[in-house]
Amino acid sequence: MALTNYLGQSLICSLIFTGYGLALVDKVSPPLELLVALAVFAAQAAFSHWWLRRHRYGPVEWFLRALTHGRLPAKQVQPT
Numbered sequence: 001m002a003l004t005n006y007l008g009q010s011l012i013c014s015l016i017f018t019g020y021g022l023a024l025v026d027k028v029s030p031p032l033e034l035l036v037a038l039a040v041f042a043a044q045a046a047f048s049h050w051w052l053r054r055h056r057y058g059p060v061e062w063f064l065r066a067l068t069h070g071r072l073p074a075k076q077v078q079p080t
Helices: 002-017 030-054 059-069
Strands: none
Touching: 002 030, 002 059
């Protein structure tokens, strides 16, 4: 999930803070920017916890494995 979270956080924060998104970088205070980034992180942590209870890999990691191995990896977590 590390790559999925990294790409997701980059996309979300760029859409919030840069000119091709909401362009909030110069419109809000630095503490509010930090608060938004922490909220994105917390949401990603909750989503990652939920996702990894059901799947073996994150979505981007699964795709990357499929691309490099030439076959589809297992999606589901094996019950123990």
